[in-house]
Amino acid sequence: MTLKSLTRDWEPMAYGFLDGSAKREIRRKMLKAIAVPGCQMPYASREVPMARGWGTGGLQVSCTLVNPRTRIKVIDQGADDSVNAASIRKFLARVSGAPVTTDTLEADLIQSRHRIPEERLRADQVLVLQVPNPEPLRSVQPNMSIARQMHADADYGRMWLQLYEQIVRAGRVMQGASYPSMVNGRHVMTPSPIPRWDVPKLHMAQHLTLLSAGREKRLHAVPPFTRVEPLTFDDVAYRVEDHAGLTCHRSGARGYFMNEIPQADGSSLHEVSDSDLGVKVIRRGEGDPVQIGTTWYSNGEMT
Template sequence: MKLQELTKPWAAFNYGFLDESAKRELRRSILKAIAVPGYQVPYASREVPMARGWGTGGLQVTLTLLKPTSVVKVIDQGADDSVNAVSIRKFFNRVGGCGATEDTLEATIIQSRHRIPEEKLRDDQVLVLQVPDPEPLRAVQSDMSITREMHGDADYGQLWLVLYEQLVKSGRIMQGSSYPSLVNGRYVISPSPIPRWDVKKLHQSAHLTILSAGREKRLYVVPPFTDVEPLVFDDVPYRIEDHADKTCYRTQVTGFFVNELPQDDGSARFELSDSHFGVKHIKTSGGEMVAVGDTWYKNGKMD
């Protein structure tokens, strides 16, 4: 047997890499998830040129939504210039012939890992969040068949107990990223490993948010103008990260989510997590005319 007999003749990829059957299935799953906000819809996660756990769920959703007129922005923990973000953006351009941007205002599709941009999204934009673990009940129940029953019965008592134990032991709820949130008064979701700072951006937002986990083969949706309420006790208010007084050393902007950068002398610098939002402020301070969109937060507080 020869090598040529084991290989297929060269053929061009389908538009958007995924075959049409895969796209149709994903679109049906997305429509179902929109109709039932927060409900985890299973789908047959396809193989893509990326290791599972590195954003294959978000990649498949974006490829399904892609068209030649799309303008795609890819964020990796707030940064547009990380290796992962740049590689994914180039892949979309190669298989879809679409435009690419780092500007939140210009994008029609924003695929993100662990962050939501500081600038508000419009109703004509779609946010695709990569999700490593879509199941908020996994910490209290490892059997997935039982967690499905618990979601069906809206049985979230064990989840409340976990939050209560954190409160009793530490004096505050220690849950940082992936803070469990109630969608449309019915299903509790894990809103991706976004910080608590970003969870409130999902509440009554104008844009469509699709959360997809390729490794777990599930997706769920927060439709526009839908209630998203973090699980909190009546007498213990929801707390975001205390970044209100942190100033970005590069832009001198205060009141937004920042990354802490330890220094050799033991001190720390702070830098805007949303990298292109920081670039805009640098250009503005240099006298350039740059459009800066309205933001969710004003001086560290939700607008």
């Protein structure tokens, strides 16, 4: 036996950029997060070639899950062509050799910032959400040690009080993105800065959702067919953004989540936030044989 036989040839980086030890740790924490839905799991967040707060948590999870046959899709607030999405997609393809796509139906691994695609995800797809702040209690309890104890005791009274005060002062819940939600009837989580429109998409979904915060060094998960219920009072219904009557000025798509584009004359145009869906609608209108999957919403109503 020689020393050379026990070692590998030098390589500039490990497959998928992260070293084997980092991947094993993240896999263990992902399994724990799946076993206890909504519960935050700490992990040793590694350095990646991206600034903290720009998706390092989601990138580490994606690097851990990717393999040469994984088809990758990356979106940023619904868009496939933004700088953040394009950079992460190019990086993942370079370090893994995996193919990339912008089609939600073709993707195996979808990494997203602030949005969930409008087309329903299948059981064989994995959604990775970037999370800047995974702690839902931060706004009511800045001391994280006490917040951890509150999670352990399922003590979410301050969260309910915060929502009650918003209703008393404004007549409705003012919480927009990152709406606190109860997972599996036990842990309250913040579902990343996705809009209220997207939170119902996590409820009893077929796909696995992994939420990771690299800067905060924590991840949590929503396994398939798990209850995700926004915190609401019995007599105050949960309301999503009222986009049912809006029409995309480019594609003509209607009844989906829209981006508002202010105009110089003070008016506004609207564009469907899910850029891939908008492109499909345009191509179908031009006569191309494009497949559009079943969407979560129809005319602004959850199907």
